[in-house]
Amino acid sequence: PDLERVEVLRGPQGTLYGRNSSAGAIRFITKDPTAERTGEIGLTYGTFDNLELKARMNGAILSDDRLNGSLSIIRHTRDGWQYSVPLKRRVNDLNLTVVRGKLSSRLSDRLTATFSADAMWDRSSQSYYTPVNQPDGRVGGGPTNPDLTWSDTLPYNKTTVYGGSLTLRYQIDDHLTLKSVTAVRGMHGPIYYDNDGVT
Numbered sequence: 297p298d299l300e301r302v303e304v305l306r307g308p309q310g311t312l313y314g315r316n317s318s319a320g321a322i323r324f325i326t327k328d329p330t331a332e333r334t335g336e337i338g339l340t341y342g343t344f345d346n347l348e349l350k351a352r353m354n355g356a357i358l359s360d361d362r363l364n365g366s367l368s369i370i371r372h373t374r375d376g377w378q379y380s381v382p383l384k385r386r387v388n389d390l391n392l393t394v395v396r397g398k399l400s401s402r403l404s405d406r407l408t409a410t411f412s413a414d415a416m417w418d419r420s421s422q423s424y425y426t427p428v429n430q431p432d433g434r435v436g437g438g439p440t441n442p443d444l445t446w447s448d449t450l451p452y453n454k455t456t457v458y459g460g461s462l463t464l465r466y467q468i469d470d471h472l473t474l475k476s477v478t479a480v481r482g483m484h485g486p487i488y489y490d491n492d493g494v495t
Contacts, residue, residue: 297336297350298368298396300327328410329364329400331356346374361402370394378424382448382495391419406467413460421451425493447490455485
C-alpha cells in the first residue's frame with residue numbers, strides 16, 4: 297500500500313543495489329512519510345475466501361518536518377485450493393501478515409534522516425505440487441488434475457522475514473547530495489518441503 301514507484305536498472309549492478317546482480321536489478325521504492333495526515337484502506341475478496349486487507353496511515357508527529365511517520369499493514373488469507381489425497385485435507389492456503397513503519401526527520405536545512413523497519417510473518421502451508429503421473433491418469437502424461445496432490449508432507453511453515461534501514465541525505469549544493477544507507481535483513485524459516493507431489 298505504500299509503493300511509490302518501481303525502477304528497472306540495467307546490469308551489471310554492484311555494491312549499491314546488490315552484489316553480483318549481473319543481469320540488473322528491480323527496485324521497489326516505498327513512499328517516505330510526509331506531514332500531511334492521510335489514510336488509505338483497501339479490501340479485496342475472492343474465491344476460496346480470499347481476503348486481502350491493505351491499510352496505510354501517514355502524518356506529522358512533530359511540526360515543521362521535525363518528525364513524520366507512516367505505518368502500512370497487509371493481511372492476506374485464503375483457503376487452500378488444492379486437495380491432498382493422503383492427508384485428506386485442502387492445502388496451498390495463504391496466511392500472511394506484513395507490517396512496515398517509517399520515520400523521517402529534517403535535522404537541518406541540508407540534512408535529513410529516514411528510518412524504515414518491516415516484518416513479514418508467513419504461516420501459509422508450503423507449496424504442494426501436482427505430479428505428472430497421477431493414479432487416475434495415463435503413465436507419461438495427462439490427463440492430470442491440477443487440484444490434486446499425493447504429497448503426504450504435513451503443512452508446516454513458520455517463515456519470518458524482517459529488516460531495517462537508516463538513510464541519511466546531506467545536500468551539499470543544488471546539484472550534489474551525499475547519501476548514506478545502513479541496513480540489516482534477516483530471515484528465519486523452519487518449513488517442511490516436498491517438491492515432487494507424491495508420497
